[in-house]
Amino acid sequence: MNLTLRIWRQRGPEDRGAMVTYELADVSPDMSFLEMLDVLNERLILEGEDPVAFDHDCREGICGMCGVVINGQAHGPRDRTTTCQLHMREFTDGETIDIEPWRAAAFPVVRDLVVDRSGFDRIIGSGGYISVVTGSAPEAHATPVPKDIADAAFDNATCIGCGACVAACPNGSAMLFTSAKVTHLNLLPQGAPERETRVRDMVATMDDEGFGGCTNTGECTVACPKGIPLTSIGNLNREYLRSLTRR
Amino acid sequence: MSWTDEEVVPRVRSVAVTNDARPTSPVGIFWRSTIGKKAVMAVTGGVMLLYLLVHMLGNLKIFYGRESFDEYAHWLRTIGVPALHGAWFLWIMRALLLVAIVLHATTAYQLSRRDLKARPQKYAHRQRLEASYAVNTMRYGGIIIALFVIYHLLDFTTLTVNRHGVEGAAYDNIVSSFSVWWVTLFYIIAMLALGLHIHHGFWSAARTLGVHSAAREKNLKIAATVLAVLISAGFVTVPIAVLAGLVD
Numbered sequence: 001m002n003l004t005l006r007i008w009r010q011r012g013p014e015d016r017g018a019m020v021t022y023e024l025a026d027v028s029p030d031m032s033f034l035e036m037l038d039v040l041n042e043r044l045i046l047e048g049e050d051p052v053a054f055d056h057d058c059r060e061g062i063c064g065m066c067g068v069v070i071n072g073q074a075h076g077p078r079d080r081t082t083t084c085q086l087h088m089r090e091f092t093d094g095e096t097i098d099i100e101p102w103r104a105a106a107f108p109v110v111r112d113l114v115v116d117r118s119g120f121d122r123i124i125g126s127g128g129y130i131s132v133v134t135g136s137a138p139e140a141h142a143t144p145v146p147k148d149i150a151d152a153a154f155d156n157a158t159c160i161g162c163g164a165c166v167a168a169c170p171n172g173s174a175m176l177f178t179s180a181k182v183t184h185l186n187l188l189p190q191g192a193p194e195r196e197t198r199v200r201d202m203v204a205t206m207d208d209e210g211f212g213g214c215t216n217t218g219e220c221t222v223a224c225p226k227g228i229p230l231t232s233i234g235n236l237n238r239e240y241l242r243s244l245t246r247r
Numbered sequence: 248m249s250w251t252d253e254e255v256v257p258r259v260r261s262v263a264v265t266n267d268a269r270p271t272s273p274v275g276i277f278w279r280s281t282i283g284k285k286a287v288m289a290v291t292g293g294v295m296l297l298y299l300l301v302h303m304l305g306n307l308k309i310f311y312g313r314e315s316f317d318e319y320a321h322w323l324r325t326i327g328v329p330a331l332h333g334a335w336f337l338w339i340m341r342a343l344l345l346v347a348i349v350l351h352a353t354t355a356y357q358l359s360r361r362d363l364k365a366r367p368q369k370y371a372h373r374q375r376l377e378a379s380y381a382v383n384t385m386r387y388g389g390i391i392i393a394l395f396v397i398y399h400l401l402d403f404t405t406l407t408v409n410r411h412g413v414e415g416a417a418y419d420n421i422v423s424s425f426s427v428w429w430v431t432l433f434y435i436i437a438m439l440a441l442g443l444h445i446h447h448g449f450w451s452a453a454r455t456l457g458v459h460s461a462a463r464e465k466n467l468k469i470a471a472t473v474l475a476v477l478i479s480a481g482f483v484t485v486p487i488a489v490l491a492g493l494v495d
Contacts, residue, residue: 006371008371019371069370069372071372071374072370072372072373072374073374073376098371098372100370100371100372103366103368103369103370104365104366105364105365105366105367106365168376169366170362170366170375170378171361171362171363171365171366172362172365172366173362173365200276203280203281203282204269204276204280206281207279207280207281208269210364210365211365212281212361212362212363212364212365212366213281213282213284213285213358213361213362214281214285214455215362215382215385215451216382216447216450216451216454216455217375217377217378217382218377218378218382219375219376219377219378221377222376222377223376229461230454230464231459231460231461231464232459233454233459234454234457234458234459234460234464235457235459236282237282237285237286237454237455237456237457237459238456238457238458238459240280240282240283241282241283241286241456241457242457244273244276244277244283245273
C-alpha cells in the first residue's frame with residue numbers, strides 16, 4: 001500500500017505546530033498502525049530528521065498508553081480497538097490519513113502526537129482507589145458480590161485510561177473516564193466506605209483539571225476502545241448528587 | 248524537521264492532588280461543580296417544560312372562538328381568587344419562571360464557556376459520529392429561544408410592539424400579530440428550535456439527574472421526541488390557523 005500521511009508535528013509545548021505531509025510506500029496491510037509509524041520513523045532517522053513522537057507501550061490494547069486521532073476519530077475507524085490493535089488493512093491503497101494528537105486543554109501536547117495525560121492520574125489520586133491495610137489477600141468468598149453487580153463493576157473496570165473519551169468529546173470532558181472509575185468502585189462492597197468522598201473528590205479534581213462538562217453528545221462512548229457505556233455517566237451523576245446529601 | 252537543544256524540555260506536572268480553595272459546604276460544592284450546574288439546568292428546564300405544556304394547551308383554546316379565548320385569558324389573571332388577591336398567582340408564576348430562566352441561562356453560559364475553553368484547538372480532520380443535529384444546536388437554539396421570549400413578551404404581555412395592542416383583547420392581538428409574515432416566520436423558527444431543544448434536553452436532563460438504566464433511557468428518548476413534537480406542533484398550529492384563515 002502507498003499512503004499519504006498528514007501528521008501533526010510540534011517540537012514542544014510552546015511550539016505552534018502544524019500538519020506535515022509524508023509519503024509512505026510499500027506499507028503492508030498486515031502492519032499495525034503503530035508499526036506503520038515505526039517504518040516512517042526509521043526512514044526519518046535515516047534521512048537525518050526527527051522521528052514522529054507517539055506514546056505506546058504494550059501494543060496489545062490493554063495498557064492505555066497509545067492513542068492518536070486518525071481521520072478525525074480517536075483510535076481510528078475500527079470499533080472498540082486501540083490504535084495499536086488497528087491494522088493497515090482498515091485503510092485503502094492511495095489513501096490520505098490525517099494523524100493528530102488528543103485535543104483538550106487538560107491534555108497539553110508534549111511533542112508531536114504525545115500529550116500529557118497526568119490529569120487522569122490526579123483524578124485517580126483523589127479517590128480512584130480503596131483504602132485497605134495491605135497484607136495477605138482476604139478470602140474471596142468472605143465478601144459475596146451478586147453476579148450482575150460484579151459484571152457491571154467489571155465492565156467499568158475495563159477502562160484503560162487512554163483518554164479517547166476526552167479526545168472525542170467536543171467539550172474535552174472526562175466524564176466517561178471518571179464515571180467508569182466511580183461506577184466500578186462504588187458498586188462493590190470494598191468501595192462502600194469511601195463511596196461519598198470518592199465521587200465528590202474525583203469530580204472536584206476533574207473540574208479543577210480543566211476538563212469540560214458533559215452535554216450528552218455520546219461521542220465518548222463511540223470512541224472508547226473498551227465500550228464503557230454512557231449509562232455510567234448517569235450513574236456518576238446519581239452518585240455525585242447522592243453524595244452531597246450525606247456526610 | 249529536527250529538534251534543537253534550545254527547545255523547551257517537556258515536563259510532566261507532578262502527580263499530586265490539590266485541595267486548596269475548594270468549597271466545603273454542600274451547596275458550595277454543588278454550585279461550583281459541573282454536575283451541580285447541570286442539575287440546576289435540568290431542574291429549571293423541567294419547570295419551564297411543564298409551563299410550556301400548559302401554555303400550549305391553553306393556546307389551543309383559541310379554536311373555541313374569540314369570546315371563549317378572551318375569557319380564558321382573563322381567567323389566567325384571576326386564578327386563586329379569593330384565596331389569592333388579584334393577579335397574585337400570575338405574578339408568583341412569573342417570578343418562578345424568571346428564577347428558572349435566569350438560573351438556566353446562567354448555568355448554560357458558565358458551562359458553555361468552560362466547555363469551549365476545554366477544547367481550544369479544533370481537529371484538522373473533524374468527524375462527529377454520534378451527536379445529532381439537536382445536540383449541535385443546543386447553544387444557538389437556546390439563544391434563538393431567549394430572543395424570541397423577549398419579543399414574545401413585548402408582543403403579547405406588555406403589548407409594546409403589538410399592532411392591535413388592546414388589553415384584554417387577547418384573540419385580536421394574536422390575529423393582528425400573526426397577520427404579519429415575519430412575526431409568524433420568527434415564531435415558527437423559534438418553535439422548531441424549541442422542539443429540538445426539548446428533544447435533546449429532556450432525556451439529557453434525566454441522565455444528569457441520575458437515570459442510568461439503558462431501558463429507562465430508551466423510554467425517556469421516546470418521551471422526549473413525543474414531547475418535542477407535541478409542544479412544537481401545538482404552538483405552531485395557532486399561527487398556521489391564522490395564516491389559513493381559520494382564526495380571524
